[in-house]
């Protein structure tokens with residue numbers, strides 16, 4: 001039904017259970033969101049009445065909602081550039097779906113690989129590198145200077161892109177040249193794909209990220225070492241991704257705007273966790289699968305078919321040395 005509704009708007013009026021739940025959730029989000037916006041705004045005005053200043057650079061609040069509201073209220077912002085309360089709330093939804101869900105799910109799949117018995121040596125090697133840092137609170141430069149951590153994060157983003165596919169609609173007739181020709185259904189060899197204005201093109205991110213021609217026969221393996229070998233990096237340079245010859249954050253004018261933030265966030269979280277905790281797979285857990293969702297969350301299917309978004313792993317205090 002969701003697929004039909006995406007294609008034919010008339011189906012959006014059929015009151016399915018899913019549609020009802022979505023409407024209820026939206027209503028709660030709007031009510032709670034607006035309340036939060038009001039409370040934050042009142043707090044900011046109270047702060048300003050003490051300092052007597054409402055300039056953008058004046059405020060130092062850290063949470064994202066305060067930052068947006070303060071920026072939006074500042075006297076040095078033009079009225080035409082101000083957002084409505086609804087638009088302020090929409091920014092939060094974008095951050096949650098585009099920023100939080102993607103990064104947290106990417107981290108889950110990274111832990112899943114690190115916890116695999118086959119990859120325990122990778123986990124130990126990474127922990128060794130992280131423990132070589134003398135402080136518990138390294139700077140951004142210190143975090144980014146860790147080569148194995150960088151290779152591990154790149155590798156999980158390559159192998160486990162949380163967005164398997166995305167789509168674009170052609171705004172004009174076009175011809176897409178192909179790197180390799182293919183034989184179509186009529187047996188004719190094609191060196192290009194002709195598309196018409198309005199046609200939808202599915203982009204298979206995972207297929208490109210795991211293409212054996214680019215990454216080699218072990219492209220389905222979790223192998224951070226490939227990022228330390230010059231050859232592998234060289235082979236992938238034709239991929240027009242915005243980051244590291246991968247399609248994970250896509251490319252072009254509508255590529256991910258938050259990828260540097262995501263990379264750093266993933267590195268910081270792994271840094272903190274892995275120095276103290278060791279991850280293993282649970283032997284008796286039902287199989288963990290990719291969910292049939294836009295962002296491929298880990299799921300477990302119960303015998304009665306119920307799906308739970310979860311990734312149970314075994315955690316232990318890390319033994320060092």
Ligand code: HEM
Nearest residue numbers: 098099102103106166248249250254255256257258261262
């Ligand atoms: C591992 C984490 C992330 C992944 C894999 C990811 C992936 C992507 C991809 C593939 C797109 C393009 C989608 C499309 O147009 O079809 C995208 C767009 C976007 N991302 Fe990310 N993203 C991540 C983290 C973040 C973070 C942390 C933020 C914000 C702080 C963010 C904000 C956005 C926004 C706002 C867009 C829409 C850009 C536009 O349409 O112009 N993303 N992301």
